[in-house]
Amino acid sequence: MNLSRRSFGLAAAGAALGALAPVARATAATPSAAAAANTAYAMVYFTESPNGQGADYGLHLAVSRDGLNWTPLNQNRPVVTPTAGEQGLRDPFVLRKQDGTFVVLATDLKGTDFTRWSQYLHVYDSTDLSAFTGYRRLRMHTSSSHTWAPTAFWDAPRGQYGIVYSAVDGGRDVLMANWTTDFRSVGPPQVYFSPSFGVLDGDVVVDGGTTYLYYKNLADGLLYGARSSTGAPNSFTTYTSGLRQGNAIEAPLLARNNDGGWRLWGDSFSPVNNDYYAWSQANIGSNSWAPMNQRDYTPALNSKHGSVIGITDAEYTAAVSRWGAPAWVRLKSYNFPDRFVRHADRAGRLDAYPFDPYQDQMWRMVPGLASSSGVSFESVNYPGNYLRHYDYAVRLDPDDGTATFRADATFQRTAGLADSSWTSFRSHNFPTRYLRHSAYQLRIDPIDSASSASDRQDATFRVTP
Structure with missing residues (x-):
């Protein structure tokens, strides 16, 4: 109280x-x-x-x-x-x-x-x-x-x-x-x-x-x-x-x-x-x-x-x-479970929850823009804007209608690299790279079976309302 x-x-x-x-x-x-x-x-x-x-x-x-x-x-x-x-x-x-x-x-x-x-x-x-x-x-x-x-x-x-x-x-x-x-x-x-x-x-x-x-x-x-x-x-x-x-x-x-x-x-x-x-x-x-x-x-x-x-x-x-259930999701970090994926000043980040604007962490997870077998993340408070990678850094940009943008904004959903009950997201057009956080910034990096446990945890998320 x-x-x-x-x-x-x-x-x-x-x-x-x-x-x-x-x-x-x-x-x-x-x-x-x-x-x-x-x-x-x-x-x-x-x-x-x-x-x-x-x-x-x-x-x-x-x-x-x-x-x-x-x-x-x-x-x-x-x-x-x-x-x-x-x-x-x-x-x-x-x-x-x-x-x-x-x-x-x-x-x-x-x-x-x-x-x-x-x-x-x-x-x-x-x-x-x-x-x-x-x-x-x-x-x-x-x-x-x-x-x-x-x-x-x-x-x-x-x-x-x-x-x-x-x-x-x-x-x-x-x-x-x-x-x-x-x-x-x-x-x-x-x-x-x-x-x-x-x-x-x-x-x-x-x-x-x-x-x-x-x-x-x-x-x-x-x-x-x-x-x-x-x-x-x-x-x-x-x-x-x-x-x-x-x-x-x-x-x-x-x-x-x-x-x-x-x-x-x-x-x-x-x-x-x-x-x-x-x-x-x-x-x-x-x-x-x-x-x-x-x-x-x-x-x-x-x-x-x-x-x-x-x-x-x-x-x-x-x-x-x-x-009714929510029309949006949030992405919770596996190794920093008090932090959620968000956009801030167009940059993709991992920040400690709670924060305002709280809508920055809310995403419409839609069929992939480049392939319906994948997913894309549309911002709830900036409709028409999606998480995409650019020079391997992840940011929020408006859909410009190009094939490059659609590919950059598409991820393949896989079992979590650190925990199979969670989720990881592999880049559609750079399939050896995964969405991960590094120093709380989002990017895509190569991760495989030889990668460290820390790298695999950085690339693991819970999809949650």
Whole structure:
């Protein structure tokens, strides 16, 4: 939620959000038939980019078969945008309810003015992620406090859902909870997690008889996991070491793998850094989160502070059929997986993501201009301009209609020279040469079985939305 960036004081918001009330033990619910059949994943998110060119505070949707590499739907445009309150959202969270349908909760805020505090959450319903209906705002409290970064879980003994969110109580950053049966009305707010330091961005899951709560510690800027055998407010004990990748981290997101195991995602502190980092471990209850290589995952373009859920094959198909897959691709470097192929001042480059104009990394991969067996890369933001080599350097030029240009702009797609599950691109008219980066500049160079491992890695890319 980027609260750490704000410089305004919290003392003025000292009014308590509500008296404590007894809370029943939270235990795991029996998974619905739909949840048990999950074979894919969905992510909801909003978008930002370093200079704001990619900022959009509507609800975005992406899907994935492996939960690691994501395909943004609707051309990475919002599938729905709030029309009330601040008329924008941040931090969307998606939950599969007990009836197998979905509910989406989100912060009522458009943009980055974190002094604009709302008492409400945005709420949508969805049957299969092909439509989002029943839009409403849900008032969580009546105090002078924000209502940020919601998460929700099912408490079987209580027969209600808990909605947990970041708020201010007594001048301190805490996690609050309200209880509901229908996401249309809620009970009074209760302090849910308030240790001796400020906390932000909670995510709650129930696994077996244990309730897990992951959060950001505002005192040291790290992510932690806590657990409770009862799930009662302020009954949690932190059991993990502090986690961080990159310069700063927030928005812990727990995702259960469809085939077992867990992943933990963390959002970068600001849109000028990498958007997501990930860890994995087999058992959520252990303190053995291992950082994942960025080579292994690719979040949706410009995605920020989202939520992941397992979905069925039918739900995956319904979402893709309704919203459509992207008409463009990006090329991710194998040995510098935080970098993507782009054009800048007409030069073909490999630059660290994210950047603006973010469209510089987006390509229409079309049948080769010189041979339909190959491919050519047309710029999305400069239509009619293609990546081509000239004196072996790669640059962006307009199609001049000549046979030379068409040949220079055509590449044969092959199995990745460093990893056959990735891709390499061989020059059409210089077939011993491959598209590669060197000192982050793109060019075509001779590469064969005798070439170094580094050269082969330089010429290997992931084609991804």
